[in-house]
Each structure stands twice: as structure tokens, then as C-alpha cells.
Amino acid sequence: MKQPLLILLIAVCIASALLLSVSYGSVSIPFPAIVELLFNPDETTWSRILWELRLPRALFAFIIGGLLALAGVLMQALLRNPLADPYILGTSGGAAAAMLVAFLLAVPAQLHAFMALAGATFSTLILLSFTGLRQGLQQQQLLLSGIILTTGWGALITFLLTAAPTAQIPGMLFWLIGDLGESSSLLLPAATLAIGLVAALLLAKPLDMLLLGDLQAASLGVSVKSLRFVMLGVAVTVTAIAVTAAGPIGFVGLVTPHLVRFVTGASHRRLIPASVMLGGVLMMAADLMSRTIIAPRQMPVGVFTAMIGVPIFLFLMKRAQR
Amino acid sequence: MKVLLQCQQINIRAGNRELINQLQWRIEPQQCWGILGPNGCGKTSLLHSMAGLREVEDGEILIQQKPINSFSRRELAQLIGLLFQHSSYDFPTRVEELVMSGRFAQQKLLAGITTEDRRQVHTAMQNFKIAQLANRAANTLSGGEMQRVAMAILHTQSPRIALLDEPENHLDPGIMFKLLQLLTDFFSTDNRSCIMVLHDPSVAVRLCSHLLLLFGDGRYIQGRTMDIAIPENLSELYAHPMHAVTIDDGLLFYPG
Numbered sequence: 128m129k130q131p132l133l134i135l136l137i138a139v140c141i142a143s144a145l146l147l148s149v150s151y152g153s154v155s156i157p158f159p160a161i162v163e164l165l166f167n168p169d170e171t172t173w174s175r176i177l178w179e180l181r182l183p184r185a186l187f188a189f190i191i192g193g194l195l196a197l198a199g200v201l202m203q204a205l206l207r208n209p210l211a212d213p214y215i216l217g218t219s220g221g222a223a224a225a226m227l228v229a230f231l232l233a234v235p236a237q238l239h240a241f242m243a244l245a246g247a248t249f250s251t252l253i254l255l256s257f258t259g260l261r262q263g264l265q266q267q268q269l270l271l272s273g274i275i276l277t278t279g280w281g282a283l284i285t286f287l288l289t290a291a292p293t294a295q296i297p298g299m300l301f302w303l304i305g306d307l308g309e310s311s312s313l314l315l316p317a318a319t320l321a322i323g324l325v326a327a328l329l330l331a332k333p334l335d336m337l338l339l340g341d342l343q344a345a346s347l348g349v350s351v352k353s354l355r356f357v358m359l360g361v362a363v364t365v366t367a368i369a370v371t372a373a374g375p376i377g378f379v380g381l382v383t384p385h386l387v388r389f390v391t392g393a394s395h396r397r398l399i400p401a402s403v404m405l406g407g408v409l410m411m412a413a414d415l416m417s418r419t420i421i422a423p424r425q426m427p428v429g430v431f432t433a434m435i436g437v438p439i440f441l442f443l444m445k446r447a448q449r
Numbered sequence: 450m451k452v453l454l455q456c457q458q459i460n461i462r463a464g465n466r467e468l469i470n471q472l473q474w475r476i477e478p479q480q481c482w483g484i485l486g487p488n489g490c491g492k493t494s495l496l497h498s499m500a501g502l503r504e505v506e507d508g509e510i511l512i513q514q515k516p517i518n519s520f521s522r523r524e525l526a527q528l529i530g531l532l533f534q535h536s537s538y539d540f541p542t543r544v545e546e547l548v549m550s551g552r553f554a555q556q557k558l559l560a561g562i563t564t565e566d567r568r569q570v571h572t573a574m575q576n577f578k579i580a581q582l583a584n585r586a587a588n589t590l591s592g593g594e595m596q597r598v599a600m601a602i603l604h605t606q607s608p609r610i611a612l613l614d615e616p617e618n619h620l621d622p623g624i625m626f627k628l629l630q631l632l633t634d635f636f637s638t639d640n641r642s643c644i645m646v647l648h649d650p651s652v653a654v655r656l657c658s659h660l661l662l663l664f665g666d667g668r669y670i671q672g673r674t675m676d677i678a679i680p681e682n683l684s685e686l687y688a689h690p691m692h693a694v695t696i697d698d699g700l701l702f703y704p705g
Contacts (some may be wrong), residue, residue, distance in 0.1 A: 350527030
């Protein structure tokens with residue numbers, strides 16, 4: 128697809144997802160009123176709902192979706208496996224378990240991101256100690272180790288939940304399935320997304336070459352080991368920040384790059400920015416559903432990313448087998 | 450004559466087995482070497498070692514008189530290129546973009562694609578008859594098409610020394626010689642040289658100026674093709690009687 132057309136398509140997707148997600152909720156605001164209020168905010172309830180609740184929430188959803196999609200793209204290139212993502216490899220699980228420990232120990236909120244990063248890094252180090260950063264990485268072994276790690280983190284999470292005081296359990300559970308309701312500061316996730324995106328784009332060319340395999344990429348001049356190290360660092364950090372802000376949300380990182388590749392091909396120069404945008408759109412859509420389907424009550428957004436993501440993923444697998 | 454690549458007292462082992470023992474080998478510009486030997490005799494390990502992708506157990510590999518590990522990956526890629534035994538690609542990257550990856554070592558990390566890059570890619574794709582595949586997704590290619598893409602990448606990389614690991618893989622006989630001839634012509638001129646692992650001694654005799662025979666038990670012999678390619682040597686190499694016939698000035702070997 129030609130570049131201008133692609134940009135137009137993405138812009139239309141973002142605009143419509145944004146419009147829908149600020150319009151619908153426990154109170155619906157008609158489209159003309161939204162357009163009016165966007166340019167002339169006033170003191171009405173609609174205006175306050177739009178500016179203080181819906182827009183920050185939509186932006187938050189977009190950023191989280193972008194972070195997860197970015198982590199997914201990087202992990203897939205790292206493993207040379209289109210089925211990889213931080214949720215499957217245990218990175219999210221490690222971050223989530225560390226966060227629950229932080230909740231239980233009443234660690235101050237400012238330190239949560241560091242706890243999550245420590246958990247995600249620890250999980251990744253365990254993974255790599257089994258599979259190594261070496262050339263000729265065994266893909267299946269890595270994927271399988273990741274799945275086993277995820278299971279292990281799941282057990283630890285269940286243990287922590289069972290041991291937790293009863294009053295804390297609902298909140299922890301909600302966060303665990305992925306929750307955009309408790310949006311704290313947008314600054315850290317937004318800054319992480321911006322830095323991660325720039326770093327990934329700078330590495331787009333060598334990332335493309337990594338898809339040829341470690342040995343071939345090395346023989347063409349890529350410093351595979353340091354590239355993998357940097358890329359893993361970015362993927363882990365991006366994942367940890369997303370988990371800190373919204374809980375371990377699955378499938379966005381896995382499915383988004385797949386969908387984007389149908390349109391852009393696998394070249395990272397286009398795949399990375401387009402995935403970040405589409406990840407944001409998908410998350411806004413999932414968040415919209417989580418807020419409206421049983422309104423005024425809200426569901427954790429992770430329920431919907433899984434409900435959308437699982438069928439798409441199964442469909443893609445079937446397609447790939449043919 | 451200046452030496453491009455040199456193996457000094459190289460040992461290559463697989464587990465406890467000594468495959469190549471104390472290999473002394475000099476590759477000079479414009480030479481085209483063929484490596485022959487039975488399965489599992491260390492041919493691929495030797496090529497990977499010479500490309501800096503594998504540590505040698507003992508000895509040293511010198512490129513233009515300097516130890517191979519004194520070069521960065523980028524510098525190495527400008528000097529040595531490797532055509533792998535199998536190339537596979539699971540992602541839908543366009544073939545033209547894939548061929549462009551051969552230019553990586555010449556490009557600045559953040560620089561865009563230059564006219565020279567495009568020209569090189571275009572030439573390589575014309576040469577290896579894949580111009581019509583330019584917009585195909587690489588994960589939809591057949592084995593033979595992928596092999597030609599890999600050759601085009603190597604041509605675009607344009608290193609001083611080309612290492613070819615079973616370059617005849619996946620190619621039908623109609624086009625095999627033409628493509629191999631293209632590679633050997635390109636890499637046996639000027640300051641370049643070419644080393645290829647082959648299974649068929651007849652192909653080796655037709656394309657290579659020199660031969661290295663690896664017996665798989667540590668022993669090797671090397672020299673000019675006309676001196677080395679005799680039925681006695683090949684029979685011993687493959688542990689099976691090999692016969693030679695001459696047809697239209699070409700030498701053909703076949704197992705008895």
C-alpha cells in the first residue's frame with residue numbers, strides 16, 4: 128500500500144475510534160456536541176465528562192495499546208517468530224507478580240514502575256539463562272520456556288492473591304485482568320512510548336535483517352548480540368511500564384503486528400509506527416466495549432482484548448498453516 | 450601474490466572427532482576454490498569459521514594478514530560474504546527490500562537508500578533473474594527462488610571473498626551453471642576470490658581453479674584442480690570407486 132494512503136487509513140481509524148470512545152459511555156454525547164465542545168469547552172456536564180474523563184481515558188488507552196504493540200513487534204523480530212509477545216514469554220507475568228508484591232507490601236505508587244521493571248527483567252533473565260542470547264537461538268525452546276515461565280508466574284500470582292487481605296482482592300483481580308480505570312499519570316507511559324518508538328525506529332534496518340536469521344544477519348554486518356540486547360531492553364521496559372499502568376493485558380501485542388503486516392509487509396520502518404497506531408486504536412475500541420457493554424458498570428479491558436484477540440489469533444494460525 | 454585469506458594450523462572438531470587437522474591454506478585473489486568431502490567432514494564448519502561466525506578450536510584465520518577477530522562485524526561483512534546452505538524467511542518482506550539488506554555494511558545506520566544502493570540491487574536482481582519477483586512477499590518463495598534471492602543478496606553485498614555453501618541447492622540443472630558461473634565470474638576477478646562447498650566433483654572441475662579435499666578424519670589435500678581431480682583421490686575421498694570420462698573437453702565424474 129502506498130505511504131500516503133496508509134497514513135490516511137491510520138488517521139481515519141484513530142479519528143473514528145477516538146470519536147466513538149469519547150461519545151459513548153454511561154452518558155452518551157452526540158457527535159455534533161463533541162465537535163462543538165472540542166473547540167469551545169464550557170462548564171456543562173458534557174464538557175467536563177469529555178475533557179476530564181473521556182479524552183484522558185481514550186488517550187491513556189491509546190498509549191497503553193501502543194506500548195503493547197511495540198513490545199509485540201520487537202519480541203517477534205527478536206524470536207523470528209510471528210507468534211511471540213511479552214504476554215506469552217512471561218515478561219508481563221513477571222512484572223505483574225512484582226506489582227502484586229508491591230501492592231501487598233504497600234510500596235509507594237511512585238516506585239511501582241521500578242518493581243514492575245525489576246519483575247519483567249528478572250523473568251527475562253531467567254528465560255535467557257535457559258536459552259541464551261547466543262547465535263542460532265532455538266526458537267521453539269525459547270517460546271516453550273516462555274510459556275512455562277508464564278505458568279509459573281500465574282501460580283505465584285494465585286498464591287499472592289490467596290494470601291492477600293480480603294479487602295484488597297477485588298482491586299488486585301481487576302488490575303490483573305487489565306484495567307484502564309485507575310489511570311494515574313499519563314506522563315510516564317507517554318514518555319516511554321515516545322522513547323521506545325524512536326529507539327525501535329533507529330534499529331528498523333538491522334531488525335529487518337534479523338528476520339533472515341542470526342547467522343545471516345551477522346554475515347551481512349549486523350552486530351547481532353548487541354542488537355538483541357538493546358532490543359530486549361526496550362521491549363522489557365515498554366512492557367513493564369504498560370503493566371504498571373494498566374495491568375497485564377494480553378493479545379494486543381500479539382495480534383496487532385500481524386494485522387499490520389497484511390497491509391504494510393514486514394519492513395520495520397513501516398511496521399513499527401503502524402503497529403503502535405493500530406495497537407492504540409484496538410485498545411481504545413476494547414476500552415469502549417469494556418465501558419459500555421454492561422454500563423454503568425465497567426469490565427476490565429483485558430477481558431475484551433482476549434475476546435477479540437483469541438479468535439483473530441486462531442484465524443491467523445489456521446491461515447498460516449495453509 | 451598477495452594473500453586474501455589464510456588459515457594457519459586450523460583444527461576443527463565435532464565432539465571428540467577431529468574433522469580437520471592442522472589446516473594450512475592460502476587463498477589468493479582471482480582464485481576459485483572448491484571444497485569437496487563426504488557428509489559431516491567439516492565443510493560447513495570451516496566456511497562458518499572463515500566468515501567469523503564460529504570459533505576455531507585451534508589455530509588462526511587471517512584476512513589480509515590480520516586476525517579475523519580484529520574486525521568488527523561491519524568491516525567483516527565488507528570483506529567476506531556467505532551464501533548459506535539453506536535460506537528461509539517467514540515474514541512477508543518484499544523481495545526487493547530483502548535484496549537491499551546486502552547493502553547494509555556499506556550504509557550508514559540512519560542514511561536513506563542511495564541511488565547507488567538501488568543500482569546495485571537492480572543489477573543483482575537482473576543477473577539472478579528475480580526482477581519479476583521484486584514485489585513478492587519473501588515467505589511465499591519456492592526453495593529455488595529463495596536461493597536466487599540469497600545469491601542476489603550476496604552479489605549486492607559484493608565482498609572480497611565469497612563463501613558459497615552448496616550453492617547448487619534447490620536449483621534446476623537448466624539454470625544452475627548459469628547462476629554459478631555468474632557468481633564465480635564476479636568473484637574471481639580483480640581483488641576477489643571465491644570458495645564453494647560442492648557435492649558434485651564434475652561441477653567443481655568445471656568451475657574451480659583449485660580444490661581442497663577434506664577426508665573427514667583430519668587429513669586433507671589441496672592444489673590446482675587439474676592435479677587434484679583424479680579418480681584415485683576422489684575414490685579415496687568418498688570411500689567409493691569414482692570414474693572419470695571426458696566428453697566435449699569436459700571432465701565428468703561418476704560413482705562406479
